[in-house]
Amino acid sequence: MLDVSPNQQPELRPAYPIRTERLLLRPLTVGDVDALLAYRSRPDVCRYVPFDPMDRQLISERLAGHWATVALTDEGQGLTLGIELARTGELVGDVVLFWHSREHRGGEIGYVLNPDVAGHGYATEAAHALLRLGFDELGLHRIVARIDERNDASVKVARRLGMRQEARLVQNELFKGEWSTELDFAMLAEEWPAHRDRFADGRQHRDTDDSIIEAPAVP
Ligand SMILES: CC(C)(COP(=O)(O)OP(=O)(O)OC[C@H]1O[C@@H](n2cnc3c(N)ncnc32)[C@H](O)[C@@H]1OP(=O)(O)O)[C@@H](O)C(=O)NCCC(=O)NCCS
Numbered sequence: 001m002l003d004v005s006p007n008q009q010p011e012l013r014p015a016y017p018i019r020t021e022r023l024l025l026r027p028l029t030v031g032d033v034d035a036l037l038a039y040r041s042r043p044d045v046c047r048y049v050p051f052d053p054m055d056r057q058l059i060s061e062r063l064a065g066h067w068a069t070v071a072l073t074d075e076g077q078g079l080t081l082g083i084e085l086a087r088t089g090e091l092v093g094d095v096v097l098f099w100h101s102r103e104h105r106g107g108e109i110g111y112v113l114n115p116d117v118a119g120h121g122y123a124t125e126a127a128h129a130l131l132r133l134g135f136d137e138l139g140l141h142r143i144v145a146r147i148d149e150r151n152d153a154s155v156k157v158a159r160r161l162g163m164r165q166e167a168r169l170v171q172n173e174l175f176k177g178e179w180s181t182e183l184d185f186a187m188l189a190e191e192w193p194a195h196r197d198r199f200a201d202g203r204q205h206r207d208t209d210d211s212i213i214e215a216p217a218v219p
Contacts (some may be wrong), residue, residue, distance in 0.1 A: 009102075012072040012079065012138040020129050023122060024084040027070045028094065032082055033059055035091035039114035047176075048151040049112065072138060075102040079133075083113070083126045092117045095126045097134055105141035105189075107134045111157065118153070124160045128198065131161065135192045142188050149181040158185040162195035 017024035028036070033056060039045050040054045054062075067080045076099070083093040093113035100106045109130045113123045134140040145163055147154045159165075163185035171179035187195070 010139045011074075012097075012099075012133060014071075014133060014137065016070070017084070018081070018129055018133070019086070020125050022086055023125055023129070024086050025081040025095065025126060025129055026084060028063055028067050028080060028082045028091075030060070030063055032091050033063070035082075035114075036063075036094070039093065039112065039116075042115070045112060045115065048148040048154065048180075049110075050175075072097070072099045075099050081130075083122060085117070085122075092122060093126065095123075095130050097130045097138075099138065099140075105139060107138070107140045107143045109134070109143060109145050111154075121160075124157050127157060127161055128195075131187065131192065132196065135189050136196075140189065142186055145185040147183045147185065148175065149183050155183060158183075161187070162191070162198065163187045164191075 017026040036059050037054070037056055040051075040059060043053050046053050066078065069077060069079055072079050078096050078098040080094055080096045082091050083095060084091050093111065095112075096110045098108040098110075100108060109127055111123045111127050111130075131143060134143045143163075145154075145158045147158060149155070149168070164187065165183055166186050167182075167184040169182040169184065172182050173180045
C-alpha cells in the first residue's frame with residue numbers, strides 16, 4: 001500500500017497473485033524453469049533486450065538471486081513477476097518494475113512474452129498492472145520505458161499503455177554489436193488516472209490514434 005507520510009518510507013509489498021482481466025502476476029519460482037527457458041533461451045526474444053539467450057543454469061541462478069525479490073523496499077531494486085494465464089495457469093512471460101530513485105520517485109518497466117502467445121494483448125495488460133503498482137501502490141511520480149527503435153512490438157505496447165514518447169536518442173548505445181537508437185517513453189502520476197481504467201472491461205482498448213480496437217475472444 002502507498003504510504004508516503006513523513007515517518008514512513010514508501011515501499012511496495014503486493015498481495016499475490018495480482019489479478020488482471022485475463023492474467024495473474026506473481027513471483028517466479030523454481031517450478032517455472034522450463035516455461036522461462038522456452039522463451040528466454042530464444043535469440044529472437046533477446047534481440048532488443050539487455051540479456052543474451054539464457055540456459056537452464058543461468059535461469060536457475062536468477063531464480064535463486066534477484067528474481068526471488070517479492071517486494072520493493074528501496075531504490076535500486078527491481079521486482080520481476082511472472083505472467084500467468086488465469087485460464088490455464090501457464091507461465092507465458094515476465095515483467096519487471098525497477099525503482100530507480102526514492103528522491104525523484106522514478107521507476108521503469110520492462111516486459112518479455114513467449115512469442116507463442118503474442119498478439120493477444122497480454123504484455124500490455126501485464127505492463128498496465130505494473131504501472132498501477134508503481135503509481136498507486138509505490139507512489140512513483142514518473143515511470144519510463146526505454147526501447148530500441150527497431151523493436152516495433154515493444155514501441156506499440158508503450159503507446160497502447162498511453163506512455164508519451166519524449167526522446168529519440170540517436171545511436172546512443174553500442175548494443176549487441178550494432179548502434180542502437182533508443183526511444184524513451186514516460187508517464188507521470190498526474191497522467192495515470194486517464195489511463196488507469198483503459199482495459200477495465202477487458203473487451204476493447206484505445207490505441208494511440210484513438211480508434212477503438214475490438215479484442216478477439218480469449219483464445
Ligand atoms: C514486446 C512484446 C512483449 C510485445 O508482445 P505483443 O504480443 O506484441 O504485445 P501484447 O501482448 O500487448 O499484444 C499486442 C497485440 O495484441 C493485439 N491485441 C489483441 N487483443 C488485445 C487486447 N485485449 N488488448 C491489447 N492488445 C490486444 C493488439 O492489437 C496487438 O496486435 P498488433 O501487434 O498486431 O498491433 C514481445 O514482442 C516480446 O516479448 N518481445 C521480446 C522481448 C522484448 O523486446 N521486450 C521489450 C523490451 S523493451
